Amino acid sequence: MAFEEALAGVAAQVEQYRAELKTEEATKTAVVMPFISRVLGYDVFNPSEVIPEYIADVGMKKGEKVDFAIMRDGEIQILIEAKAIGAPLTLENANQLVRYFHVSSARVAVLTNGQHWHFFTDLDKPNRMDDKPFLRLDLMDIDPYTLPELKKLTKVAFDLDSVLLAAEELKYVSSLKRALREQFESPSDDFVRLLTSRVYGGPFTAKVRDLFSRLTATALQQFVNDQVNGRLKSALRGSAPIVPAAPEVAQANTAEELDDVATSxxxxxxxxxxxxxxxxxxxxxxxxxxxxxxxxxxxKSYFGVLIDDNNRKPVCRLHFNRKQKYVGLFDEEKVERREAIERVEDLYHHAEALRATVGRYL
Structure with missing residues (x-):
């Protein structure tokens, strides 16, 4: 069975049986052992490959066990500690895993609740298990970027040196991705302030913060949609996506421009x-x-929007300094036609005209 197919099969078991997996033993039997066997490729019934309930006394601690120890060439390479489905994966709940990692020859420690799999090594201090995993796997939301490294821990493709070399980058890249995901879902004040400073030169008041919090969330969502749509268009054309360099005329000086305008x-x-x-x-x-x-x-009389900061390429004019708001649209002869709007959001009703204007300059 192919690696990806085996992984999908175990993931299907998690989804199918999770309501019945109320104990650690049930989780080990229904998910952890199949993962070790089908995904990693080790024989769970061969004690020279997989040792269940592995004991390695540490100091005054006697008789504690780690759920599974995976052997290669007569040495322990991977330790696995299992918890019940839904249990939090904290090191406080896996003290024996931390202690055994210190005294064994294992270079990889795994903490899992069946659905989530956290892989640790000793990047920070030799022979001491790190506080944070270098690789995280969620069987209900598999990140394809983790699969090449996970495959290096399988029996047929075991390459511990390569895993350890990539571990530091994996650790920080995965952490950065989670941080970015959090910002996309709910931008923090610091993140909003950072982006606002790039496009707005005025004081960061509470009203400005509220406005740009909403605008930042919208911009992030549209940015992702644009990237996805761009890749889909490229795929439909049968070509690889090309990311163009930003044109020199397009320096991101909006905040400075607004500041200069406001103070001039x-x-x-x-x-x-x-x-x-x-x-x-x-x-x-x-x-x-x-x-x-x-x-x-x-x-003084209007707020202009231009292409390339060029007066000969007007996109529109906003006449918002009066009770009735207007947007000034331009025809092919660059003659302005004012359209009344009630709210700023009504600009979306003129999207086709705005795009057509920009298209003429290109």
Missing amino acids: DSDIETTLDELEGFHIIRAIVASEVPYDRVVSRDT
């Missing part, structure tokens, strides 16, 4: 509605032109 004339005030409108327009035309080529220029 005391009569000019860039409002939050204008900023929100600017980012909506950027998002709309991102399908036609790289995001950073769309810039803003505030004036």
